[in-house]
Each structure stands twice: as C-alpha cells, then as structure tokens.
Amino acid sequence: MPAKHEWPFIIVANRLPVVRGKGKSEGTWRRSPGGLVSALTPIVQNSGGAWAGWTGTTGPAPDPFVHDKITHLPVPISRTQLSSFYDGFCNGTIWPLYHGAVREPNYHRRWWRPYVTVNRRFAEITAKSAAPDASVWVHDYHLQLVPALLREMRPDLRIGFFLHIPFPPEELFGRLPWRRQILEGLLGADVVGFQTQGDAQNFLRMAKRYTEARIEGGWLHIHGHMVDVGSFPVSTDFEHYNEMASEPQVVKRSLQLHQQVGQGRKIILGVDRLDYTKGIDVRLRAFQELLARRPDAVRECVFVQLAVPSRGRVGEYRELRKHVEELVGQINGEFGEVGLTPVQYLHRELPFDELIALYRSAEVMAVTPLADGMNLVAKEYVATRFDDTGVLILSEFAGAAEELKTALQVNPHDVDGLAETINMALSLPEKEATRRMSRMREVVSGHTVYDWADSFMQALSA
Numbered sequence: 001m002p003a004k005h006e007w008p009f010i011i012v013a014n015r016l017p018v019v020r021g022k023g024k025s026e027g028t029w030r031r032s033p034g035g036l037v038s039a040l041t042p043i044v045q046n047s048g049g050a051w052a053g054w055t056g057t058t059g060p061a062p063d064p065f066v067h068d069k070i071t072h073l074p075v076p077i078s079r080t081q082l083s084s085f086y087d088g089f090c091n092g093t094i095w096p097l098y099h100g101a102v103r104e105p106n107y108h109r110r111w112w113r114p115y116v117t118v119n120r121r122f123a124e125i126t127a128k129s130a131a132p133d134a135s136v137w138v139h140d141y142h143l144q145l146v147p148a149l150l151r152e153m154r155p156d157l158r159i160g161f162f163l164h165i166p167f168p169p170e171e172l173f174g175r176l177p178w179r180r181q182i183l184e185g186l187l188g189a190d191v192v193g194f195q196t197q198g199d200a201q202n203f204l205r206m207a208k209r210y211t212e213a214r215i216e217g218g219w220l221h222i223h224g225h226m227v228d229v230g231s232f233p234v235s236t237d238f239e240h241y242n243e244m245a246s247e248p249q250v251v252k253r254s255l256q257l258h259q260q261v262g263q264g265r266k267i268i269l270g271v272d273r274l275d276y277t278k279g280i281d282v283r284l285r286a287f288q289e290l291l292a293r294r295p296d297a298v299r300e301c302v303f304v305q306l307a308v309p310s311r312g313r314v315g316e317y318r319e320l321r322k323h324v325e326e327l328v329g330q331i332n333g334e335f336g337e338v339g340l341t342p343v344q345y346l347h348r349e350l351p352f353d354e355l356i357a358l359y360r361s362a363e364v365m366a367v368t369p370l371a372d373g374m375n376l377v378a379k380e381y382v383a384t385r386f387d388d389t390g391v392l393i394l395s396e397f398a399g400a401a402e403e404l405k406t407a408l409q410v411n412p413h414d415v416d417g418l419a420e421t422i423n424m425a426l427s428l429p430e431k432e433a434t435r436r437m438s439r440m441r442e443v444v445s446g447h448t449v450y451d452w453a454d455s456f457m458q459a460l461s462a
Contacts, residue, residue, distance in 0.1 A: 007071060008131045009049035011040055012122055014086075014142040016053035016072050029067045033352065038237055039449040040137075043457065045069045052126050058082050064129075073129055075122055084114035086142070087314055094141045097172055098165050099277045099371040100397070103316070107177050116145060119185070123149035132156055135460055138189070140164045145181065148188030151225075160460040161189040162232065165373040166399070167199040173206050180210050187213060187222050191459045193232040195373040195399040200231045232456045233399060234374050238445045241383035244356045253353070254360035261344055261361070266301045266426055269362035271355070271377050272369075273310040274347065276320050279370045279395065279412045280307060284327045284343065286418035291335040291342060293419070298335050301426055304344045306358065321347065359384040364425045366393045367400075368412040374399040378407070382440045391425040391433050392440065393418075403443050406436040 011017075017037040018029040031037060044051055050071040055061060058081075061074035077085065088111035097105040123146045126136060135158040138146045147159050173179060183206055186192050194200045204220065207213040207229075213222040220227040244250060261267060268287070272278040287303045307324065311317045328345045335342045350358065359365070365381040375398040382392060382404065394400060394407035401409055408428075410421045 006131055007048065007050040007129055008134045009044060009047035010073075010126055010130055010134065010136045011044055011049070011051045011053075011139070012126050012136060012143060012146060013051070013053045013139040016055055016074065017041060017051055017070070018067055018072060019056065029065075029072075031068055036234070036449065038240075039453045041068065041070065043453060050129055052122060052129065073125055075118075075125055077118060081114045081118055084111050085118045087311075089115040090142050091311060091314065093176075094144075095165070095277075097176060098141060098168050100166070100168065101172055102370045103276055105175070107175075112178055119143055119145035120149055122146050123153060126150060127153040127157075130154060130157055133158070135457075136160070137162070137456070137460065145185035146188075147192075148185045151188040158460060159189045160191040160193065160456060161186055162193040162456060163199070163373070164195070164234065166196075166371055167194055167202045169202050170205060170209070173202070174210075179206070183207050183211050183213075184222075187211065187220065187225075187227055189227060191228045191230070191456070193230060193456055193459070195231065195233055196402055197231045199373075199399075200229050204229055228459060228462070230459065232452055232459075233403060233447070234376070234452050235444065235447050235449045236376050236379040236383055237450070238379075238383045238448045241356065241380055242386055242445075244353065245360055245384035246386050247353075250353055250357050250360065253357035257357055257361040261304060262302060263340070265299065265340075266363040267361055268301055268303045268364040268366055268422065268425075269358065269381075270303070270305040270366050270368075271358070271381075272305075272307060274307040274317065274321055274324070275310050276316070277369055277371055279368045280305065280324055281320075281327055282370070282412060282415060283366055283368045283418065284324070284331065286415050286422060287343070288327075288331045288335075289415055289419040290422055291331070294423070295335065297423075297426075298337060298340055298342050301364075302340075302344060303342060304346075304358070304362070306346045306348075306350065306355075308349050309347060356384055362390065364391045364393065364422070366422065367398065368393065368395045368410060368418065369398050370395070370412050372398040372400075376400075378404060379444050382437065382444045385437050385441065388434045388437045388441065390437055391428050392437070393421055393425055403447070404440050406439040408436075 017032050019032050021028040050073050052073040054077050055074050058079040061076035064073050092106045096103040133156050137160045147161050213220045328343045331343050332341055359381050367378040378394055378400045392407040394409050395412040396409050408421050410418050
C-alpha cells in the first residue's frame, strides 16, 4: 500500500463505491450500482486516485485496499456513532430541514457531537492520504464540516464540495442551532456546488448573514480565502439507459409487463425510495381521487408503485411503509373489480434490466416529490424513451423541473391538481406527448452525469 500523502485526487463520500458480496461472494467487493459511482469512477482511476468512505458495517474498518483500479480508504464508524451521526443528525435533523421541513426536524446536542467526531475522522484520513497540492472532492450532507477541517489540516489542498440534496431558504436554515458551524465548514472548500441556482443563492445569503463572508465579484471571501459557489445539476448516464431500453430482451420484457400488469390498460408508474420526501402517499390519494371522480378509469389505467426499501431501522420510515400499504389496500378494496386491481405495489429493489423494462412499459411516469435536490428517476425515464413516447408528470419542487420544462409540472401537495394532471396525462394527444418528450430527451442527452462531473472538476481546477 502506498505511503501517506500519495494520492493526487480523492473522493470523500459517506459510502465507499463498493459493497461486500454475500453468499458465495462473501468477503469479496463489487462496485455499487448507480450512475453517480459510474461517473466518478473513471475520474479516480485516471488520476491514480483514492476514495474515502464508510464500508456500510460498524466497528473497526478494514485496511485500505485496491478494487477496480481504485484505492479505497475505509473510515470506521461505531454502532453508537451510526445511531447518532447517521440516523440522528444526518437523517433526523439535516434531511427533513433541507427538504423544506416536510417533517419536523429534531435538534439534539447528543447528535451534533458525533457528527463533528465522524466528520473529523473523515478529514483526518483524507489529510493523511492526499499528495501535496492534491484535489479533494467531498460529497453531500453527511460531511459538511470536512472542507474546513481539511483546510485547517492541509492548506495546500484544492477542495471541492457538492451537495446532492436541496439547500434550504433562510426561514428554515436559520432554525439550525449549528448554522454557523455548518456554513463555516462548507466555506473551507474552494468550490461549493449545488443542484440548482436557487440552492446556490440560498447558501450565498446564509453565508453572508451568519458568517464573516462577503461577496465580491461573484465569489465569497472569508479569512483571506475565496470560494466559488455555483449550480452543477447532476444528471444520468443517458447512453446507458437509452441503449439498455432498446435491447431485445428488455423490449420483450416490457411488452410482457404491459400485458400482465396493464391488461389492456395504460400504466402509470411511480419509482421511489420509500421516503416521506417523495410524496408517495399524496400521489396515491390523487389517484384515489381520480377513481372517485371517474370510476370507469379502473378499466382505463393501473397505477404501479415501486417503493425501494429505505432506512428500515428508523421508526418514522416503518410508519410510512405501513401508511402507504394501508392506502394501497384501501384503494384496491374500494375501486377494484374482479380481475382488475387499481394499484400494483412492490416494496423491493429490482434488477437494473427489470427496472428499465418497467420504465418502458409505462405510458405515464409520476415523479412527485414534495422536495428533491434533483430526482434522477425523472431523467432515467426520459432516457429510456428512445421512441419519444411517454408522458412525465413532474413536481415543481424537484431540481429536475428547472431543466425538464416540457414535463407536466404539478404542485405535489395539491391532491385535486395532481388528480387532474394524471387525467390529462392519460388523454394527452400523441403529437403533443411526442413534442414534450422529444424536447426533454434533447435536454437530458445534452447534459449527462459525465458532463456534470467534468464541469465540477473544471471549476475545481480553475
């Protein structure tokens, strides 16, 4: 293993880009799925770099190891720290607060202290591992203190930070007891990136109000240090989704799904992590309202909701699952007919090719989060529509709404308006649907996840 101060580029994220195999593969590592890992991996490989993150299991961390031409720097997190740092501060305080306080955030000092401790540990491991004048790219809300801690330890480093979730406005962020510490943590970076221009503006206002930073020439200046703040909207691997969608076996499977699930009806699809920010329950109530207004719609359409398990240790998420499943049962009991089920509900992950087939089988995609940094599901659906078919219903409060302007945009809190939009999507003229989808595909193909990574790295090296 190389000596310390060896790697010229390091990604720092809550999780490593690998997961440990199970069953016969136990003890081996494999790359995590997802476009983000795919986009960042070549950058690390080409630079001879490393990736610092948690393995996903508590207790002592394994020694650094090489997998897929990347040196992995495991960061240890204890069971107690996981409870306070991750379940507590990250997901009980920051997650709801940054998502518009759609659930009341909790502010506990017993959570804050482990957050500081874990952030310091990430910074220490990175500081020991980075080569002189190396570039470091820190990711997301788990590690907002790392940039300043790193700058204190290694002022020679070029440091970037990207927030994958929304950054809240003043009336929400101002409630955070540790608002100054968070802001000063982020201001340790040379480049601070957000999903939207609105998020970037929120941060600039907060930094100006709660720290000694001042804005000059479009840059933030603090303690003799300049910070470039901007929006870098994340995207998806367009070509991968587009090509997979046209694979013969995927096309065949999508037709099977449509025949089995649709039974001659149009499919309305929802694909989300089971999280209260995604608006799954409101979306289902809107579909319920549509059926109440038009009982014959049960023979015209079927709602398929894929809810990927998420944070099952947290009581609030277990309650959400119970609520959603009760709502599905209520709709099916009230409006179902013999042989016709209004809502098909799946609570599990699907293999990638099955997910693409599901995207292809759906005439309508409903992406209606109450708040979202970007929402890649919307872009993934667009990327699979190689024939320009399909209608996307998209929340105004998803970051993707800034780019996908020809989607049918909705206020996800408005049950009546959402029901009307679903009804509109089902009857949208083919020519109009094609026009809208064609424009969205131009946008998504013109700015992929690789373009996103390249644009941030260019800003970091400027």
